[in-house]
Amino acid sequence: xFEKYNITTFCAPPTIYRMLIKQDxxxxxxxxxxxxxxxxxxxxxxxxTQFERATGLxxxxxxxxxxxxxxxxxxxxxxxxxGSMGKPVPDYGVDLVDSDGNSVPPGENGEIVVRTDRANPxxxxxxxxxxxxxxxxxxxxxxxYHTGDLAWRDENGYYHYVGRADDVIQSSGYRIGPAExxxxxxxxxxxxxxxxxxxxxxxxxQVVKASIVLVKxxxxxxxxxxxxxxxxxxxxxxxxxPRIVVFKDELPKTISGKIQRNLL
Numbered sequence: 056x057f058e059k060y061n062i063t064t065f066c067a068p069p070t071i072y073r074m075l076i077k078q079d080x081x082x083x084x085x086x087x088x089x090x091x092x093x094x095x096x097x098x099x100x101x102x103x104t105q106f107e108r109a110t111g112l113x114x115x116x117x118x119x120x121x122x123x124x125x126x127x128x129x130x131x132x133x134x135x136x137x138g139s140m141g142k143p144v145p146d147y148g149v150d151l152v153d154s155d156g157n158s159v160p161p162g163e164n165g166e167i168v169v170r171t172d173r174a175n176p177x178x179x180x181x182x183x184x185x186x187x188x189x190x191x192x193x194x195x196x197x198x199x200y201h202t203g204d205l206a207w208r209d210e211n212g213y214y215h216y217v218g219r220a221d222d223v224i225q226s227s228g229y230r231i232g233p234a235e236x237x238x239x240x241x242x243x244x245x246x247x248x249x250x251x252x253x254x255x256x257x258x259x260x261q262v263v264k265a266s267i268v269l270v271k272x273x274x275x276x277x278x279x280x281x282x283x284x285x286x287x288x289x290x291x292x293x294x295x296x297p298r299i300v301v302f303k304d305e306l307p308k309t310i311s312g313k314i315q316r317n318l319l
Contacts, residue, residue, distance in 0.1 A: 058084040065112075068095040068312035069102065072114065073241070073248050076105040077270050085110040094119065096313045097216040097234045099241040100138035116140050118216070120202060122181040122194075123169060127214050138238065139213040140206070148177055151208055156197045164207050164217050164232070168199035176200075205232065222316050224253040226261050231295050233263075233316060239290045240265060240283060240297075245273045250306050252319040254299050265297035266319045268306060275302030 056062070065088050072093060091112040098116045107113050118127035118140040126149050129141035143149035150158055151165030159165035171177040173195050180200055183191035194201045205217040217223070217232035224231040233251035240249045247268045254264040265283065269275055280300040287296040307318040 057087060061087045063087055064090045064092070066092045066094075069093055069098045070248065070308065070312035070314070072098065072102050072106055076102055076109065077247055079109075080106075081109040085112060088112055090115065092117065094125075095311050097140070097237075098138070099238045101238065101242045103137040118167070118204075118206075118214070120204075122200070123202070124179045126169065126179075127167070136209075136211075136213050139209075139215055141214065142212050143214075146177075147179070150199075151206060151214070152199070156199065159208075161208050161210050164205050164230070166220060167202045167204045167206050167214070169202070170199055172198070173200075219316075222252070224251075224261050224263055226253075226256070226263065227259045227294065229294055231263060235291065236263060236265065236287060236295055236297065239287050240267065242290075243283065243286060245269055245279070246283075248306060248314070250314045250316050250319050251297065252316045256298075262298040263295060264299040264301070264319065266301050266303050266306060268303055 057065070091106070091114045093114050094117045098114060103114050113135045115129040115135060116139065117125050117129065119125040126144055126147050127140045127142065128144055129135050129139070130144070133141060148170035150168055150170055152168050153159050153165055169177065169180060171180055176182065183195070194203070203220050205220055205223060206214045207217060208214050216234050218234050222233055224233065236251040237249050240246055247270045249265055249267045252264050252266070253261040256262040267283065283300050284296050307315040309315060
């Protein structure tokens, strides 16, 4: 289809890219494509790397909400960094803050906010939730619009997604972002896609649960579960490994293809 219609710009959610890299896409003609972009949820660095290796195209990721439009992006001319949402769109007022509203230093998780006056909001920011002043007050406070999304910023100013504030897993006093664990699991060749969520635990409060869809022809076994657990232990901190691993035929998604962790 790319070759037949001379497609120049390809925009797709990460789900589509995850499906593509599990096929031999190097045999297809992508020479007409000048821009490959994605949004909707975090793109796993391994997916970015494999797609670039097969096609020569670097995927430009961005972050925005229905309430904000695009506010973080890998803009034309930026050097792309695998796994990063990019940098704040100029003049948008994006920042990362802690629970007290203070900017956090590089490497530390914070909530993505937009610094803007509610009475005179920045262009591109919504005015409020229709007939729901309570919800509007909940997200618009302290001189910020609160997105409810967590991220961290590296030394070069690139933002990296952690997860929704209510998706973060609280286990034995540790705060674990699901996106980090998903990125590691996606490096395994037999994994088509995965979603990481919290599961209740009487001792630890919550534990990490990984719901995994395997590539065709691979059977979910106890040995495979142990391999997933061992791989995560080796490539992250030991306390972050999924104590629960389940294999599924598919994961619940929104109409735009975003994995719904709250349903896992």
